[in-house]
Amino acid sequence: MNDSDAYTRGKAMAEATNPGIEDALAVRYDAILPGFSSSMMEVAFGHYYTREGLDDKTRYLATVAALAALGGQTGPQLKVHIKNALRSGASQREVAEVINQMALYGGFPAMINALNAAIEVFEAEAAA
Amino acid sequence: MNDSDAYTRGKAMAEATNPGIEDALAVRYDAILPGFSSSMMEVAFGHYYTREGLDDKTRYLATVAALAALGGQTGPQLKVHIKNALRSGASQREVAEVINQMALYGGFPAMINALNAAIEVFEAEAAA
Amino acid sequence: MNDSDAYTRGKAMAEATNPGIEDALAVRYDAILPGFSSSMMEVAFGHYYTREGLDDKTRYLATVAALAALGGQTGPQLKVHIKNALRSGASQREVAEVINQMALYGGFPAMINALNAAIEVFEAEAAA
Amino acid sequence: MNDSDAYTRGKAMAEATNPGIEDALAVRYDAILPGFSSSMMEVAFGHYYTREGLDDKTRYLATVAALAALGGQTGPQLKVHIKNALRSGASQREVAEVINQMALYGGFPAMINALNAAIEVFEAEAAA
Amino acid sequence: MNDSDAYTRGKAMAEATNPGIEDALAVRYDAILPGFSSSMMEVAFGHYYTREGLDDKTRYLATVAALAALGGQTGPQLKVHIKNALRSGASQREVAEVINQMALYGGFPAMINALNAAIEVFEAEAAA
Amino acid sequence: MNDSDAYTRGKAMAEATNPGIEDALAVRYDAILPGFSSSMMEVAFGHYYTREGLDDKTRYLATVAALAALGGQTGPQLKVHIKNALRSGASQREVAEVINQMALYGGFPAMINALNAAIEVFEAEAAA
Numbered sequence: 001m002n003d004s005d006a007y008t009r010g011k012a013m014a015e016a017t018n019p020g021i022e023d024a025l026a027v028r029y030d031a032i033l034p035g036f037s038s039s040m041m042e043v044a045f046g047h048y049y050t051r052e053g054l055d056d057k058t059r060y061l062a063t064v065a066a067l068a069a070l071g072g073q074t075g076p077q078l079k080v081h082i083k084n085a086l087r088s089g090a091s092q093r094e095v096a097e098v099i100n101q102m103a104l105y106g107g108f109p110a111m112i113n114a115l116n117a118a119i120e121v122f123e124a125e126a127a128a
Numbered sequence: 129m130n131d132s133d134a135y136t137r138g139k140a141m142a143e144a145t146n147p148g149i150e151d152a153l154a155v156r157y158d159a160i161l162p163g164f165s166s167s168m169m170e171v172a173f174g175h176y177y178t179r180e181g182l183d184d185k186t187r188y189l190a191t192v193a194a195l196a197a198l199g200g201q202t203g204p205q206l207k208v209h210i211k212n213a214l215r216s217g218a219s220q221r222e223v224a225e226v227i228n229q230m231a232l233y234g235g236f237p238a239m240i241n242a243l244n245a246a247i248e249v250f251e252a253e254a255a256a
Numbered sequence: 257m258n259d260s261d262a263y264t265r266g267k268a269m270a271e272a273t274n275p276g277i278e279d280a281l282a283v284r285y286d287a288i289l290p291g292f293s294s295s296m297m298e299v300a301f302g303h304y305y306t307r308e309g310l311d312d313k314t315r316y317l318a319t320v321a322a323l324a325a326l327g328g329q330t331g332p333q334l335k336v337h338i339k340n341a342l343r344s345g346a347s348q349r350e351v352a353e354v355i356n357q358m359a360l361y362g363g364f365p366a367m368i369n370a371l372n373a374a375i376e377v378f379e380a381e382a383a384a
Numbered sequence: 385m386n387d388s389d390a391y392t393r394g395k396a397m398a399e400a401t402n403p404g405i406e407d408a409l410a411v412r413y414d415a416i417l418p419g420f421s422s423s424m425m426e427v428a429f430g431h432y433y434t435r436e437g438l439d440d441k442t443r444y445l446a447t448v449a450a451l452a453a454l455g456g457q458t459g460p461q462l463k464v465h466i467k468n469a470l471r472s473g474a475s476q477r478e479v480a481e482v483i484n485q486m487a488l489y490g491g492f493p494a495m496i497n498a499l500n501a502a503i504e505v506f507e508a509e510a511a512a
Numbered sequence: 513m514n515d516s517d518a519y520t521r522g523k524a525m526a527e528a529t530n531p532g533i534e535d536a537l538a539v540r541y542d543a544i545l546p547g548f549s550s551s552m553m554e555v556a557f558g559h560y561y562t563r564e565g566l567d568d569k570t571r572y573l574a575t576v577a578a579l580a581a582l583g584g585q586t587g588p589q590l591k592v593h594i595k596n597a598l599r600s601g602a603s604q605r606e607v608a609e610v611i612n613q614m615a616l617y618g619g620f621p622a623m624i625n626a627l628n629a630a631i632e633v634f635e636a637e638a639a640a
Numbered sequence: 641m642n643d644s645d646a647y648t649r650g651k652a653m654a655e656a657t658n659p660g661i662e663d664a665l666a667v668r669y670d671a672i673l674p675g676f677s678s679s680m681m682e683v684a685f686g687h688y689y690t691r692e693g694l695d696d697k698t699r700y701l702a703t704v705a706a707l708a709a710l711g712g713q714t715g716p717q718l719k720v721h722i723k724n725a726l727r728s729g730a731s732q733r734e735v736a737e738v739i740n741q742m743a744l745y746g747g748f749p750a751m752i753n754a755l756n757a758a759i760e761v762f763e764a765e766a767a768a
Binding site: 300304307309310314315317318319320321322323324325326330349350352353354356357358359360361362 | 688694698699707709714734740741742
């Protein structure tokens with residue numbers, strides 16, 4: 001089955017949360033990787049983020065969990081998804097509890113580093 | 129602050145989900161690591177699994193996410209937490225969707241291996 | 257830009273190397289993850305394996321390198337791509353040299369484990 | 385068995401090496417994670433760092449080894465434990481030899497990055 | 513400086529702990545990787561295991577720590593180094609304590625899996 | 641077999657690509673790790689980078705693949721090998737395509753972080 005709606009669906013969600021994102025990706029990456037920006041819309045957003053079967057809040061908290069456990073090198077992306085989780089209805093407490101739990105799977109340093117990333121997001125949102 | 133309830137709270141939850149678990153751990157590990165079994169009750173269960181602030185279903189789905197992204201070496205533990213997630217009210221669909229999302233963070237091989245572990249759990253539960 | 261050819265292109269390549277693969281994936285996964293099998297055709301094969309700009313032999317050797325460095329949990333997938341590399345014109349020597357190089361990045365245990373996986377593939381192909 | 389001494393024991397060791405650490409953790413984390421600071425005293429210090437059966441120097445060198453092999457995202461924690469190892473009687477040579485050995489398990493980049501972290505610690509201690 | 517003794521030194525240590533090891537490696541790997549077996553003698557043993565500056569017991573306990581924290585895919589190598597540690601004077605208690613400490617850095621599943629590998633070694637040694 | 645040419649061969653290649661590298665390593669590391677600098681020449685360059693059986697361009701692209709998949713903590717080394725790949729005849733497109741492929745094995749955050757490292761190298765080379 002050909003899912004020709006994946007791009008359309010993904011593009012809509014991406015732009016709703018990050019206006020201008022496809023163009024920004026195109027400017028930065030499409031010269032060295034033709035079609036990269038639209039591929040991101042179709043793949044990451046169309047085939048993953050807009051799937052049904054899981055509510056957004058749980059989807060983003062699961063993402064925060066994985067990125068926290070995987071360790072500090074995913075810092076930029078972790079902060080994006082902490083914001084997505086908050087926007088989807090998760091409380092700061094819930095985000096922190098998910099990260100705290102990751103001490104058991106990714107180790108305590110990974111957990112502390114992720115908690116520090118969360119605090120940066122919380123403080124930025126408070127200042128906004 | 130001394131949390132003297134951590135052991136009691138953790139022991140209660142552990143035994144409720146896994147009757148006899150502390151004794152089983154003691155028999156296997158306490159000879160080479162004195163106090164290991166009660167430490168597991170107090171630390172893993174008392175300080176982490178029984179924390180408030182996050183519902184069980186989300187806690188276990190976040191754990192499934194992290195273990196899936198971290199890759200196949202956590203296979204035994206992943207299956208335990210898939211069962212915990214189902215028992216906490218997650219549907220098989222929700223468990224699968226969380227694992228599927230992990231393709232983006234832990235790679236497609238890790239995701240497929242975790243999906244296969246989930247299918248083993250689902251089939252065992254159907255046969256039970 | 258909507259890449260409506262991704263599914264078609266991916267499906268063609270997947271079936272050429274693995275006849276019946278989409279149906280096999282559908283039977284195993286689509287019940288718990290609707291659309292999973294066609295998504296794999298479109299995403300993994302359409303958006304990644306059939307991209308231009310890199311010859312197949314180098315693409316598969318790069319994949320073997322990454323899976324070797326990441327460690328033994330990607331064993332099943334590593335063997336698939338070792339076969340793909342051989343089929344694309346890489347010699348057994350080239351596959352082994354790539355894996356050997358990974359000792360420097362993924363450690364010696366990961367390298368030895370991947371070398372052992374390669375030997376299994378080489379022996380199976382010799383016996384075929 | 386309830387280990388009600390874990391908090392007391394852990395708190396004593398933590399404060400001896402890091403005066404004021406529990407309060408510092410409380411100020412930073414307890415608002416978003418109630419009880420986090422005392423949990424760290426009880427769990428990390430009480431249940432792990434103050435265990436008997438292994439001398440401090442070996443315990444900290446083992447920790448340095450693991451953090452070095454796991455890679456650069458644990459940088460802040462690695463430096464803490466390098467200092468702990470030196471304070472426990474390890475020489476700079478022994479710390480460096482342990483890190484060097486990790487090239488075989490975590491790869492050469494991880495080893496070099498950890499060696500650079502060690503040099504930072506050595507230079508800071510020399511300047512103090 | 514050319515370290516022409518590395519091979520000689522490494523070969524001597526390898527054969528002392530594993531008689532016939534270079535020939536075994538040659539038979540298995542040298543056909544697909546010319547010189548692999550002697551390279552292992554020179555590099556792993558000559559440049560790493562026979563370095564001065566760190567006693568064997570600490571060197572092997574550090575190795576056990578790293579392999580435990582890195583997770584189950586290094587299982588075969590972990591058991592080899594647990595044996596090396598015991599042979600160098602570490603007690604079973606010390607080996608277990610080092611592995612237990614790794615819960616804080618590699619997570620609890622990695623720690624439990626490594627503890628199980630240690631128990632296999634201890635039981636095999638008891639049966640021998 | 642004693643490979644007494646490893647140091648000579650490695651030293652020659654290292655100095656050709658990085659004039660003065662052995663002395664720079666000696667100044668930084670040999671005080672805390674005697675013989676470290678010559679060991680790097682002999683091991684990394686002599687036993688790995690100068691091996692026959694794989695052309696340089698493929699060797700360096702495989703290295704880029706592994707370092708990209710392993711994640712951002714190997715950033716400094718990744719940039720070195722991107723430059724090595726370009727110098728060996730790889731195009732910027734080929735480097736980018738290899739990194740892009742790694743989304744499937746190391747996850748999308750690792751891939752994006754590696755792509756950003758590549759862009760830094762490309763821009764620096766354009767400005768030179």
